[in-house]
Amino acid sequence: MSIQYLKRAAKSPETETATARAVAEQMLAEIARKGEKAVRDYSAKLDHWTGPIVMTAEEIEGRIRDIPGAVKHDIEFATERVRRFAQAQRESIREFTIEMQPGLTAGQRLIPVNVAGCYVPTGRYAHIASAYMAIATAKAAGVPFVVASSTPYHGEGIHPQVLYAMKVAGADTILTLGGVQAIAAMAFGLFTGKPADIIVGPGNKFVAEAKRMLFGKVGIDVFAGPSEVAIIADDSADPALVAADLVGQAEHGHESPAWLITLSEKLGTDVMQRVPVLIEKLPSAARDAAGSAWRDYGEITLCENREEAAQVSDRYAPEHLEVHARDLDWWLARLTNYGSLFLGEETTVAFGDKASGPNHILPTKGAARYSGGLSVHKFMKTLTWQRMTREANREIAQVTARISRLEGMEAHARTADDRMDKYFPGEKFDRGAPVKS
Helix, strand or coil: CCCCEECCCCCCCCCCHHHHHHHHHHHHHHHHCHHHHHHHHHHHHHCCCCCCCCCHHHHHHHHHHCCCHHHHHHHHHHHHHHHHHHHHHCCCHEEEEEEECCCCEEEEEEECEEEEEEEEEEEEEEEEHHHHHHHHHHHHHHCCEEEEECCCCCCCEHHHHHHHHHHCCCEEEEECCHHHHHHHHHHHHCCCCCCCEECCCCCCHHHHHHHHHCCCCCCECCCCCCCCEEEEECCEEEEEEEHHHHHHHHHCCCCCCEEEEECCCCHHHHHHHHHHHHHCCCCCHHHHHHHHHCCCCCCCCEEHHHHHHHHHHHHCCCCCEEEECCHCCCCCCCCCCCCCEEEEECCCCHHHHHHHCCCCCCCCCCHHHCCCCCCCCEEEEEEEEEECCCCCHHHHHHHHHHHHHHHCHHHHHHHHHHHHHHCCCCCCCCCCCCCCC
């Protein structure tokens, strides 16, 4: 490949994980030993929250009472689109029964998990959208019990708008907890008595590490890290929009990569000049985050042709991928590694993040090479079953016995032998050569 870098990132998403891993490991061990007391201690120490953990219906109504009607409408609007998209995903897969051969019937059932834990971060920003992205999708999958958790906001309980989004999306229990202690509480079933079967939702690097460490004990949505954006742009792209979209995602945090893959050196240079100007115009918190992210993780790659650009993009496997280029159908057919794809300048990551419907909880750190984002499928188990007549055993049992013995598994083979002996007494079968000790 003949790519050039107009700007090279100083860091990668993997460079800042060691500290988070050590902190998360220590906290999880402490909570595993001391349970709810350790959670309350961490909540008081880290979030300055000593109030109730489990919110009552009365407490919820009290905190959301003063939300303006227009704000409630916007949250309901966005939640409904996420719910509709999730329901369409649910309808795209089905249960079935198939007759494999006379007497052998097999099938598939789709069963939701029993308990889902949905984490909604509230740190630098109040992530209202993350509430309905996780909870509404779990409910569309049919999960009977959803516990949601969010950080106390400025020491005063869950942010009212985040709380309203949790309620509208259908959370069954809401915990005033943030960070590693929230993830642990949901995983261990603290405060609810119902350990989560799966934990989903974005969060900082400590939350991401806690989920990674608990994976296996519980399911998780994706191996998540700081939010990422990549943009593919040719010379037809509007550099002002490209620059704005890079900055729009860089404000997520100090470690959020923003990558531009371009076929036009002129456009790349133009964007590189525009980005710092746009960052300087942001409010202080966003300016600080986006400035650090662009300085340390921003990258601009120049490619000779669109096939090379697609290869570079697939190598990044970005969480969010925008395409500002000609022939969008070609890119849709060619690109393979991304969390969610945004085709054409008319759409942008922010639309997907907030209100257009597809889920915004997506794989990062290259995980889009093998995983998609959050969907109803994450909350559902595809379970198989089979039923067989005695006559069908005549053929299946022989093949099973022979293959088992080829593998050296005599006990397996004998389970088939026993059925042949019971159902077809006196008949001769080719059972394979018995395994010798």
